[in-house]
Amino acid sequence: MAEASLRMAPRPPGAVSALRERLFGSRRQGLLTVVAGFALAWVAWQLVRWAVLDAVGPGGTSQACAAASGACWAIVGEKWRLILFGTYPLEEQWRAMLASGLMLAGAALSGIPRLWSARLAAFWAVLLGLVLVLMAGGVAGLPEVGTNAWGGLPLTLILFCCTVTTGLPLAILLALGRRSDMPVVRAICVTLIEVIRGVPLIAVLFMASLIIPLFLPTDLTVDKLLRAQIGMTLFFGAYAAEVVRGGLQAIGTGQYDAADALGLGYWSKMRLVVLPQALTHVLPALMNDILRAFKNTTFVSIVGLFDILGATKTAIADPNWIKYAPEAYIFILVVFLLFCTAMSAYGQWLERRLEHADKL
Amino acid sequence: MIGRLLLGVAAATVAGGLSPPAAHAGPSLDAIRERGTLICGANGSRAGFSLVNSEGRWEGMDTDVCRAVATAILGDAEKVEFVKVTSQTRFPALQTGEVDMLAANVTWTLTRDAKLGVDFVAPVFYDGQGFMLPRALGVNSVDELDGATVCVLPGSTSEKVVNDVFRARGMTYTPVVIEDQKELNNAFFAGRCDAQIQSTSGLSASRATVAANPEDYVILGEVFGKDPMGPVVREDDADLRDIVGWSVYALQQAEEFGITSANVEEMAQSEDPEILTFLGATGDLGEALGLSPDWASTMIQTVGNYGEIYARSFGEQSPLQLERGLNALWTDGGLHYPPPFK
Secondary structure, three states: OHHHHHHHOOOOOOHHHHHHHHHOOOHHHHHHHHHHHHHHHHHHHHHHHHHHHOOEOOOOOHHHHHHOOOOEOHHHHHHHHHHHHOOOOHHHHHHHHHHHHHHHHHHHHHOOHHHOOHHHHHHHHHHHHHHHHHHHOOOOOOOOOOHHHOEHHHHHHHHHHHHHHHHHHHHHHHHHHHOOOOHHHHHHHHHHHHHHHOOOHHHHHHHHHHHHHHHOOOOOOOOHHHHHHHHHHHHHHHHHHHHHHHHHHOOOHHHHHHHHHOOOOHHHHHHHHHHHHHHHHHHHHHHHHHHHHHHHHHHHHHHOOEEHHHHHHHHOOOOOOHHHHHHHHHHHHHHHHHHHHHHHHHHHHHHHHHHHHHHO | OHHHHHHHHHHHOOOOOOOOOOOOOOOHHHHHHHHOOEEEEEOOEEOOOEEEOOOOOEEOHHHHHHHHHHHHHHOOOOOEEEEEOOOOOHHHHHHOOOOOEEOOOOEOOHHHHHHOOEEEOOOOEEEEEEEEEEHHHOOOOHHHOOOEEEEEOOOOHHHHHHHHHHHHOOOOEEEEEOOOHHHHHHHHHOOOOOEEEEEHHHHHHHHHHOOOOHHHEEEOOOOEEEEEEOOEEEOOOHHHHHHHHHHHHHHHHHHHHOOOOOOHHHHOOOOOHHHHHHHOOOOOHHHHHOOOOOHHHHHHHHHOOHHHHHHHHOOOOOOOOOOOHHHOEHHHOOOEOOOOOO
């Protein structure tokens, strides 16, 4: 609302004169503008000099980097393959690329509100199944590649997509369970949500990777990636459940009564009346959780999985390139920035669209 | 729907998902043969020991030991699956059966050997702990370090050594605990601590590669503790233990005989009966370990002997340029002394 009224406010006549008024309105303001302007220009110049003018491009060598005073983008040229695809076998790399492409396409399709239906869940089940088979191989003449060799972007995307696609349904169930009339169900959901929300993600992952296997019989090993994935799903589910619960609480009792009056059972009532409204209310907040889930994938590098961050850490352990770690980190910063900005821009678009729909 | 999703995830994680129980209780060796690959836990971020190169391939002395063992058991150096482990996760990974063996620069100690349900087999690298400081501090001995801040890696041998050294001298220190070796190096060279302690091999490596000016830093002459490092296996399989141990010894024995990856076929025509027995032309050494007769010759042909591995991991072919020192063969004044192959 506030934003809308701001947008409606009449623009002062003459943007240039307004700018001059603001920057050089008085002597002191003028002085401050000049000083700050010079400082900014100096910083910008240093940055350009470091990142562009004195830098060694991606085609360079580590020897050239040692001689140059600027950034060493040669590390990106040398290590991009390790950073983006981890230890996945070089000759099978097309599979990792294709898997990443499939997931990105799937994510883009899922962003179209017209396609939101129960079928989307089935679509993701099929897509992720396809991606996992493509990555693991062992069928249709594809050589088998163990999950230990998975890494980089595909691993990050798999973790992210699986977290969201399994975590969202879990969150809805937990949120419904927390508001259930059945005391046992309610107690289980409340305990699960509060315990998981009460510990850091790192603790959940360490639990999944170090402690759970000690409880299992020694001849039963559950894949490390699967264990980490379950930890991530639970963590996402517990947080998103509270967001969904907020949406549920915003639905007036009238809606429930109306659904009851129509003779709908519990699940039909939730599916047809309550959840569509509740989820629409909390979409922006859910987008926030989804964005965080993407960034949380980097935690798995701690339990020895080569996600983008883990692969980057490994890449910069090379003694020849160890000095140029900042450049490698800047590279993955750009990768993350691209993904997260895209998601956040989409979230804003969605919000505007919903605001518009509200007014109709 | 959720059930289907979870099922999809579980079903498609086929490769390593839920593996079936081993045929017999205990024998890890059976499991390796059945699976057709050796699963080896390695660090992946320790120059010289194990690193992942730009193509995503594991390299370093630890990974070559794994390849040697894979060659001995499966006849193929490439039938190794590497799992990244850290100093916190390496023992649980071995204990829970996630990996068949560790080659993760683990120091052999009594407590670890006795209490963790694991067996240390044969040292492949002898190291010790040392202190490095900026030369400008003018410190020449550990005795002058009272009140220093020391950068140290958590859960490592050095964390214990620094504690013992200072306590024995009645001195105090402030530990700066940093999880990651690279971050630790950065912190030290940025002046966040007065001294850093780690293995002397690690110190010389970080001085050569991270320091802006290596001349500005001094490694104190006092070396503390013994750091014999080598592969680790579970206690439940004596056969695997033997094979891992004798694989390491075979690498060293090959160097002692002068057998390299280049001349192994030539050496098979040797007049020396000991070499012929070693390479499997005569005798039944392979059979005694349950391996093929030519296990050692295949191993040397594909992986190289200990000297070749050292040269490309730590020595003249690597950026570390580390002298052989304690890691020379006993015949050259070092500690590596492979027992007789007969």
